[in-house]
Amino acid sequence: MxxxxxxxxTQLSLRSALSKTSNSSTSSTTSSNTSLHASNxxxxxxxxxxxxxxSYPLREPVTLPCGNSLCKKCIPESHLRENITYPATANRLQGFLCPFSACRKEHAVGDCSVxxxxxxxxxxxxxxxxxxxxxxxxxxxxxxxxxxxxxxxxxxxxxxxxxxxxxxxxxxxxxxxxxxxxxxxxxxxxxxxxxxxxxxxxxxxxxxxxxxxxxxxVTRAELDCQVCYGLFLEPLTTVCGHTFCRRCVHRVLDHTNICPICRRTMSIRPGISAQWIESGTQQSPSNTLLMMLLAGLCPEVVAERAEAARAESTTVGELDTPLFICTLSCPTMPTFLFIFEPRYRLMIRRAVENGNGNFGMLLPNRKGKDQGDLGVAPFYQYGTLLHIVDVRLLPDGRSMIETVGVSRFRVLRYGELDGYTIGKVERIDDISLAAEEALEVADITSSSNTRNFSAEDHFGAPPHHVASLSSHQPPVLPDFNSMSTQDLMKIGRTFVKKWQDSSAAWLTDRVYTAYGECPEDPALFPWWFATVLPIDEYVKVDLLPLTSVRERLKMCVEWMVQFERSKWYAHLFSQSY
Ligand SMILES: [Zn+2]
Ligand SMILES: [Zn+2]
Ligand SMILES: [Zn+2]
Ligand SMILES: [Zn+2]
Incomplete structure (x- = not known):
């Protein structure tokens, strides 16, 4: 139709006018050209x-995850979405096909609020x-x-x-x-x-x-962002139906993933710039209609705002995060540290006294591996921001600190301050829930393999039986790619249960006291597992850049298989003597 x-x-030319305004250095002549004339x-x-x-005036407008808006009643009839096991909440399992020709993707009903x-x-x-x-x-x-x-x-x-x-x-x-x-x-x-x-x-x-x-x-006040109280700059509408500037969503996400207005979880991963969407990366698109409204009604103010934001971003945010190059830490998990070197004592003291009690933890790059834009840096480029929970000063001047992992980051630039490393970091967030679901659907449907896996088939046997399963073949690697996210999670829990039942040395009461019980939430499990599993930190560090729960679970299952194999070979080796 x-x-x-x-x-x-008309809209396309409006859009290009808008991108012109935001790209070129603004002059009043170019911006006033784009303003809509009341009569013409x-x-x-x-x-x-x-x-x-x-075609009626919008009634109860809903902005879809693709950034397009329509009346609530114009949302097509929903159906049960297939091949999704995570997060699988009721309103995410109902979906509809996007009626906008540029999108045509399946959206979850739960992602569409007025x-x-x-x-x-x-x-x-x-x-x-x-x-x-x-x-x-x-x-x-x-x-x-x-x-x-x-x-x-x-x-x-x-x-x-x-x-x-x-x-x-x-x-x-x-x-x-x-x-x-x-x-x-x-x-x-x-x-x-x-x-x-x-x-x-x-x-x-x-x-x-x-x-x-x-x-x-009459509409002016509505077009102000509730975080910065200025006119929306690149407005982004969250799944709860609230709108903020793209950069304000970034600021909020630095501290929490909860919407500042309604306190619901935002489930959003905004790119720094809307232009990134066109390059095909998984980003949250800006609200198309609000962008057009702002560009059509007040292009001068939009241009001023963009200019001010550009000026601000070049003056602040230089090397501002203290970096501790020491070990691998994971989000949500505690890290306990002994601080004895004076330069790090200074760093921690500054973080507590002048800062927010946060610093970045990075794994040393002992093998000299290339770290992307940083080249061969003395550390791995992906790390975890730690928040200091407790500092205990010991009589000999050393201190013991307890921290908890807040979020992940990537180092963009780094330098030195009074002997320790500081850097400019970029926060790494997970893809949206919609993208997470799309990943699972793509994995499951692209696989021609229709066998049903059960977690018990793989790791059900206690370790001393492993060799007896087959004395000639090591454990086989099943096709984890085609398994549902919940099945991957089940494999993880079965694996932990099995080693716990066999009193493994890495699952003692002390480990549970420090790091808590094995989580049932697939979003938390990989961080817990990476913290307790006794394998090389240089293997585990690959978990940090992964931006989907599913990909992290898959990596954990790979580790489990490697771990089982190494135990199997060790067992075989001990038998032959
Ligand atoms: Zn859409
Ligand atoms: Zn409508
Ligand atoms: Zn704002
Ligand atoms: Zn909200």
Missing amino acids: ASSLPLND DARQIVRLVQCPQC NVVLNNVTELVREEIERYRYTAEASEVLLQVEERDQWSVAGVSSLRDAGVRVQVSRGGRLASTYAMAEMGELAYDSEVTYTVLSLGHDNSEVVDAVLLDQLKE
């Missing part, structure tokens, strides 16, 4: 509050137009509005049976065009032509300008 086309040429662009202004699906900002804006626009249409000055203007559908615009005779749709109404171009959309007489993609019917002087330009100014005024 033609009306499901998400974008037309009346059709485009109305389109900004029209639903691309039903967009609070858009809902307020569209309601305010409705009320304001309704009020203004009947004022004395506006009602003097009588216009005939004629729809020109896509065919007619292209110079082809219309394929619609009902013929051309025409309305006569009062209130200027903006109000009349909006009225037509409200009556369901104006398709989203259609253009319009106006004929003045009022006698005497045509006052519609003045009337439109007044109305647009009032629309801007």
Whole structure:
């Protein structure tokens, strides 16, 4: 259906105008060119509050994870999503196919809440137009509005049976065009032509300008971000329906993954810049409609905001994170450290006194492996930000500190301060839940292997029976790639249970006291497992850059297989003597 086309040429040119504003150094001439004219662009202004699906003014607008918006009632019927076992909450198991042609992906119902900002804006626009249409000055203007559908615009005779749709109404171009959309007489993609019917002087330009100014005024406060209290810069709508600047979401995520407005988990992984989306990486796209609204209504303010943000980002945020090159730490897990070198005592003291009690932990790069952009750095480029929970000063001047892993990061640049390393780091977050689910679906459906695996088949036998399973072959590696995320998790728990039952030396009461019981949450298990499993830290460090729960579980299962094999060979070796 033609009306499901998400974008037309007008919008595309608006978009490119916006990216021009944000890329080039801003001058008032370029930005004022992109501002919408109340009369000449009346059709485009109305389109900004029209639903691309039903063509009526948006009602309870919902922003989808792809950044497109539509009425709540225009969301297609949902179905049960297949091949998803994690996180598998009720509202994530129901999904629908995105009706926007540029997306067409499956979205989880749980990712689609009413967009609070858009809902307020569209309601305010409705009320304001309704009020203004009947004022004395506006009602003097009588216009005939004629729809020109896509065919007619292209110079082809219309394929619609009902013929051309025409309305006569009062209130200027903006109000009349909006009225037509409200009556369901104006398709989203259609253009319009106006004929003045009022006698005497045509006052519609003045009337439109007044109305647009009032629309801007009543909606202005809605377009402020609740984190920075400025106009939205690259607005990003979270799955709970709240909108913030992209950089403000970053700031919030530095401390918590909870929405500052409704306290729900945000499940979002915003790229630093919206441009990254086009390169195909898994990022959260900006809110398309809000971007167009801002670009069309107040491009000068948007340009100013972008310029100020650029200036700010170049002056702050240089080497600001103290880095401790010592061991491998994992998020959510405790790390206990003895601090005796004076330079590190200074570092810890500064972190506690002047900072937030945080510092970065990195594994030394003893084998001189290449670390991406950093080259052969003295440490691995991926590390864990630790928060100091407790500091105990010992009589000999040393101190013992207890820390907990907060988040992961990658070192972008580094230098030295008073003998210890400091760096500029970039936080590493997991992909969104939607992307996590897509990964599981892709893994399961792409595999032609339909065998059912059970965790017990692989690690059910206690270690002293391993050799008797087959005295000639080491344990076989099954196709973990095609297993569900929950089955991978089951393998993990079965493995731990088995070694616990056989009183393994690495699963003593002391280990459980320090690191807690084996977690049942697939998001937490790999961090716990990596902390307690007695294998080389230089193998474990590969877990840190992985940004999906599923990928981390797979890596853990690989370790389990390697671990079993090494025990199997060790067992075989001891038998032959
Ligand atoms: Zn979509
Ligand atoms: Zn709709
Ligand atoms: Zn903000
Ligand atoms: Zn929220």
